[in-house]
Amino acid sequence: MPLVGESVARIDGVGKVCGRAQYVDDIFMRDLLYAKVFRSTIANGRVKRIDTGKAKALPGVEAVVTFEEVPGHPFPTAGHPYSTDPSHQDVADRNLLSGRIRLYGDEIAAVVAVDELTAEKALRLIEVEYEEYPPILTVSDALKEGAVEIHANTGNVIKKTGYELGDLAQAFNEADYILEDQFKTSVVQHCAMENHSAVAYVDAQDRVVVYTSTQIPHICRRVVGQALGIPWGRVRVVKPAVGGGFGSKQDVVVEPLAAFLATRVNGRPVKLELTREETFIATRTRHSMEYAFRSGVKKDGTLLARKAHIFSLNGGYASHGHSIGAKCSGTVRVQYKQKAVACEVSTLYTSMPAAGAMRGYGIPQVTFALECHMEDLARAIGMDPIAFRLKNFHDAGFVDPLSGVKAHTCGIKECIEKGKELIQWDKKKQRFRDQSGTKRRGVGMACFYYGTGTWPVGLELAGARIVLNQDGSIGLQIGATEIGQGSDTVFTQMAAETIGIPLDWVHVSSEQDTDISPFDTGAYASRQTYVSGWAVKKAAAEIKNKILERAQRMKDIPAPALDVTAGWVVYKQTGEKLLSLESIALDCYYNTAAAAPITADVSCNIHTNAFAYGCTFAAVEVDLATGKVDVLEIYNIHDSGKIINPGLAAAQVHGGVSMGIGYALYEQMLFDPKTGKPLNNNLLDYKLMTAADTPDIGVAFVETDDPTAPFGNKALGEPPAISPAPAIRNAILDATGVKINELPMTPQRLFEAFRQAGLVGQQGGRQHV
Structure with a gap:
């Protein structure tokens, strides 16, 4: 009986539902101590003075450690494989604790106590005095002349790269139409159900043992060793059940400090668990990015030239560094055929929470910009947006000229045809023409490509x-x-x-x-x-x-x-x-x-890679009077090669699309522009979708058989989150004729755009449509 390709039940499903799965929070040890972190209340500056005397004197406190007492060498936190090539190693810009404040909530000191309540009381007894600098929250803040450097000798630029393929000037000269536009995406949080946590102790052989909720146990072992300055073999990392990560746990966030604190209390076990509020600011976020696109096309829809400039706001620490911005630049050249293409990417330090890996690894951001731009190009030349995309897609056999990765299989055209049929594209296009009134409907679509794994850039x-x-x-x-x-x-x-x-x-x-x-x-x-x-x-x-x-x-x-x-x-x-x-x-x-x-x-x-493809089709209803958007239908169609388990695959798509809708319409971390303080780092004020907000999600697969894969399979975990946002944006455009080039597309942002476009206004003190 074949098993690959069948929807067998999850082998861990019953255990998790019945509560038998053990997570880090379920781990209790004899003499367990609890750690809490003293965090900065400014976003950019230095600690001038710190006094921990009262905290140390509090009964039940076992240790108080400040930035002055930790190893002085910096270490990287990104969950990348180690490279023996120094030029390919992650940026080492983190210390266990820091007196140079780079974001609101930066770690200055830590307390270890017999219980959480005592640890929290001790935090309130620590006195600190700051030298404060202006927060750096935007591209212009980071790059303006005289800006304070988040990290010395960087100019607030982590890295800048670019490429140019073909004769760009000549290609633009041949174009019948040239379109320029700008786009912006927001800072969002992973919001996994389980917060970051770790329990660390020193065993009888003087080895540091860390139980942690992580996606990368072997990499975590190395990073803990680097942070503590000890041989990596003296570190043991154990990963129990994990309550979600979405990329946030592809960074080594709490483990090094927990391990170090255990060494300061004679090896006793120390538990360091972040609160939800801490998780928002002290773990990782999705990068906010800004894009400038310039593209040239012929009247028949042939895409000739494209130039893109991308700024990626990385927060106070490098984390994954420039790798996410660099991956974005790959989409600019790989997703569509172009006679000439150029892209420049700059990754910048800011005084916001550090951005790192999040489901899609930068591709949801660049795909929003790219697919909105493609939609606008099609409208500008009067061409059907689906026909425009189909005309310019690469076919199977395409080879990325820079990475050398070959698309052995490509089912994107079949995905589009299936999505078009599922949403009844032509019927809805006809039905939604010439609308009036306060509520208007539209349909939109967007496409994506995604590599499977990291080769040839990373070890696989x-x-x-x-x-x-x-x-x-x-x-x-x-x-x-x-x-x-x-x-x-x-x-x-x-x-x-x-x-x-x-x-x-x-x-x-x-x-x-x-x-x-x-x-x-x-x-x-x-x-x-x-x-x-x-x-x-x-x-x-x-x-x-x-x-x-x-x-x-x-x-x-x-x-x-x-x-x-x-x-x-x-x-x-x-x-x-x-x-x-x-x-x-x-x-x-x-x-x-x-x-x-x-x-x-x-x-x-593994020295191969495989391109996964797919698209999203969405139908929306937009209330012009309020700016509210209802997603009426949404379909996510994938070429992920052979599907190993259709039931699990559909579940991945449901989760990814839900995340994509939240990214499109609701989610955004907000910061006080004067202080850099986060304004909504909690699940009350940060607007996540609920079950009531989630529409029915349609899932379909176009199966290809990729010869580089063990069973013909390609990527599926991250692709579902990539294209919902631009598909919804393009449906809003279809419904209203108004381009929204910034995420999230909140009611306030949409209403202001509708008013600027003359769709709504004020008459006699009352709103009218």
Whole structure:
């Protein structure tokens, strides 16, 4: 029975629903202490004086540590694989605690106490005096002459890169129409259900042990070692169940400080758990970006030239640095055919929360700008927006001229046709023409592409270990991390099908432990089913071969004539059962003459990538009088190669589209322009979508079979969040004729745009439409 391609139930579903899954917050140890962080109340400046005497004197306080008492060397926090090339390493600009304040809520000191209440009381006893500088919240703030540098000798620029392909001037000269426009996206937060937390202690062998909610346990181990200045082998990281990450836990945020504090209290376990308010400002956000696009087209819709300038606001620390902005620039050249294209990207320091990885890794931002611009180009030349896109898409076989990655498969045109049919595009276009009144309807669409993994920019290494148990079942250990996306279930399907055993014969270890688990760089870049899937398939194939070799010895039948089906070794041609896997396993373990347990321990270094494609179609109703937008229908269609588990795949799409709608219409972190103080770093004032706000979400797949993948599969985890925002924007444009070039498209922002366009106004003191 085939298992890959079937909608099997999540293997961890019942345990999570019944409360048996163990998260960091469920970990209690003898003599457990609690840590709290003393945070700055300014966004930019220095600590002139700090007095912790009263805090140290409070009964129950075990330690108070300030920025003056931590290791002086900086370290990086990004969840990237280590590089032996210094020029390719992440920016090391973080200290465990800091006296140079770079954002509101920056870590200045920490308290360790016998309970949380005592720790919080101690924080209130710490006295601090600041030298304050103006906050840097915008591109102009960061780059203006005389601006205070967030980090010395940077000019507030983390990095600036660019490229030009083709003769741009000549291509623009050949254009019949040239359009210039600007776009802006907002700062948003991941808002995973589980906040960042870690428990750290020093074990009997003087090793630092950290239990943490992380997407990247092996990378976390290295970063903790770097932060503390100790050999990496003296650090052990354990990842239990994770309550969501979406990229925020692809950064090493709380673990280094928790580990250091444990060393300051004689190795006793220390728990450091952030509050929701702290998570907003002290973890990571999605970058706010600003775009300037200039494009030239011919009258027949042929796209000739494009020039883009991107500014990425990175916050007070580099985190993932310029890699997210650089990835944005790839979309500018890869998504559509152009005779000439140029892009320049600048990543800037600001005095806002540090921005890092978030679902889509910069592609939702650039796709909003690009797909809005493509819509406007189509309207400018009087061409159907779908026909315009179809005319300019790359086909299968396209090779990115800079990365060298080849699109072996490309189902974007089929995705568009399916989306057009699902939403009844032509009928709605006709029905929504010549509308009047306060409520108007429109349809819009947007497309995307997304790479699978990070090669050739980043290392793509994954490991898997399989042991044949005495009863014929297998134990599967992987370094790839289950963070709620369903990867353990998918790996179970892969292993079971490859070997030829029932699904429930696979026992996967969902807890990663850097002392035990095979090396894997982690859960990010929609890489695991593609990269780690190869490791699982390779290990499972090795187990199957060893099973057949053992059966050959036991039955004196050539292994090539045998197969494994439903837990039995059978004749390949007839399916006749010969040996149960249990009997083979018992022979492996207990044959006094030839006992040799069957195991496989493999690692795969993947040197391929695969482009996933897709689109979103949306129908909206816009209330001109209030600026409110209702999403009436939305469909997300994907070419993600072969779908390993359709049920889990649809769930990924539902979650991603919901996140995309929130990005489009609601979510935005706000800051006081005078002080840099966050104004809505809580779930009351930060507007997340609720179940009542979520429309029915349509999901469809166009399956291709990518030859570079273990089972023909391509990226799916992040793509669903990419194109909903521009599709909704383009539907609003279709309904009202008004271009909205900034996210989120809130009622206030839309109403002001409608009033400026003359759709609404004031008459006799009353609003009229």
